[in-house]
Ligand SMILES: Nc1ncnc2c1ncn2[C@@H]1O[C@H](COP(=O)(O)OP(=O)(O)OP(=O)(O)O)[C@@H](O)[C@H]1O
């Protein structure tokens with residue numbers, strides 16, 4: 149599991165499968181997915197709404213909402229252990245201690261009736277056995293670190309007295325509190341203003357460098373990925389359909405879906421409405437996935453083989469660039485360049 | 491905060507005044523008065539002058555506004571006058587009964603809350619398992635069972651199984667706590683069961699709602715103990731709606747237990763209320779209504795303070 153010399157794999161998800169049993173059938177939210185994160189690395193998980201990004205992260209944390217939702221297969225290797233095999237108590241000691249999580253909705257993800265200080269110190273007290281006094285001093289330091297001034301006073305305040313951006317900073321402080329080695333950030337900026345989005349992402353990048361924390365950034369915005377991620381996994385209908393380094397993915401996308409995403413990138417420096425060129429059509433119903441490639445109905449490149457046989461995730465270039473598309477060879481440089489130009 | 495409290499306290503005065511006006515005139519709109527009712531029992535042909543004399547004695551011959559002012563002036567001096575029917579000071583009429591009703595309401599509330607919160611929480615945590623079904627049946631049965639009927643069952647059980655009846659005469663708690671409890675625990679249980687059913691259902695649904703909130707997921711992602719997530723993160727939020735239900739129920743118990751009081755032979759406010767209205771005992775009815783209104787207002791006020799205490803979004807508005 150070594151990718152380059154000296155760097156070892158921190159988290160490795162293998163053949164993960166998470167299903168929801170609903171009245172309409174079994175939703176295959178995460179369908180046999182494998183990816184990994186190296187120590188200190190920032191990996192992105194990109195895809196349209198509903199493709200299974202959040203469920204992937206929640207599966208790793210074993211926080212999928214049961215009893216309807218269940219991880220039905222696969223392994224999640226983290227520091228030499230399979231998280232899916234741990235007891236509930238062992239898993240509790242991983243959550244917040246070794247893996248921190250930042251959620252998408254800063255307005256609802258903090259408890260409205262508990263003070264910022266309380267929510268920030270409880271993890272420290274429980275995981276690190278800090279005294280209330282020590283935890284409080286550390287909390288002041290953490291708030292300062294995520295750029296919340298006047299942190300002493302801020303600790304006594306409540307979430308409703310914080311703006312959206314400050315709440316997200318607070319979430320980041322909470323995720324970082326116990327110095328975890330991995331942070332799962334589920335659309336950490338989607339709910340925020342464009343200017344604040346950039347600030348928050350810069351902050352996360354900066355902190356992850358400073359503390360050597362690995363990060364999984366979940367987003368549906370490839371623009372975010374370009375600036376902040378080392379490697380990118382593109383997800384479609386519960387599967388990874390392409391993976392490459394961020395630079396490679398931008399320059400030479402080898403999957404029609406990625407190409408579509410690149411064309412619809414809203415830029416960080418433009419207002420949010422700028423969904424330029426969304427991919428036509430709807431993602432498939434996850435209860436009735438087609439036999440072949442799930443992207444077929446929306447794909448401009450599709451051929452007869454596509455609807456009959458599912459394309460495997462196969463190497464298409466050096467540096468670990470893989471793509472699940474029968475026609476990936478046709479997506480050559482020219483197509484990529486026209487995408488970048490438009 | 492203190493300004494808010496002061497404002498609320500001052501606002502009680504106009505509210506109570508409104509209640510006073512309303513009850514004063516409503517009582518007098520109802521046909522028949524106490525004098526007619528009293529003489530009706532003695533002979534069908536009571537002398538008109540006797541009736542008038544009696545009315546004059548009770549002050550009922552005065553113009554309405556003067557009666558009202560007299561009454562208000564009395565209240566302002568904490569003098570509620572005497573009962574028109576018995577002639578006893580109203581304070582004396584009400585004192586023991588209010589103590590009994592209050593104690594019963596408090597006991598029923600304690601029983602209800604002690605039952606409802608754990609049951610509601612467990613039912614929510616074990617949603618759609620047999621535990622949940624059991625709690626739901628238990629609480630639906632509670633809603634469907636009239637308290638007085640349950641009271642009768644209690645009394646019969648005690649009589650048949652233990653050949654024992656609870657004391658029939660009220661002993662104030664401060665005189666003999668044991669005797670007092672022996673008498674009041676049964677009606678408190680009978681009333682508390684229905685009450686707990688209401689509160690259990692509210693706790694369960696509030697808890698279910700809170701457990702689905704994003705901040706509970708955040709708390710779990712932080713690796714907190716399940717117990718801590720429940721007690722610190724979930725309960726405090728879930729208690730807000732439960733508090734309202736419990737408070738309303740409490741205020742209702744102070745004046746609304748008529749049949750249950752009869753079953754247990756208790757001299758509480760409920761029976762007194764019915765009797766005083768039936769007798770057109772204006773002064774007593776008015777005093778009782780004012781008392782119950784005051785209880786409602788105070789309970790409401792307490793609930794608002796507790797909301798502010800529980801929810802910083804209200805506290806720091
Ligand atoms: N509790 C649930 N019950 C049933 N289906 C669910 C549940 N949670 C998620 N799903 C399904 O799983 C799929 C993946 O959901 P997920 O939340 O991971 O999407 P996502 O990629 O994070 O999208 P978004 O960008 O909107 O956050 C969706 O199709 C959704 O319908």
Ligand code: SF4
Nearest residue numbers: 441444447454473474
């Ligand atoms: S396999 Fe076929 S349908 Fe699927 S993305 Fe490639 S070309 Fe399009």
Ligand SMILES: [Mg+2]
Nearest residue numbers: 201202334335
């Ligand atoms: Mg999501």
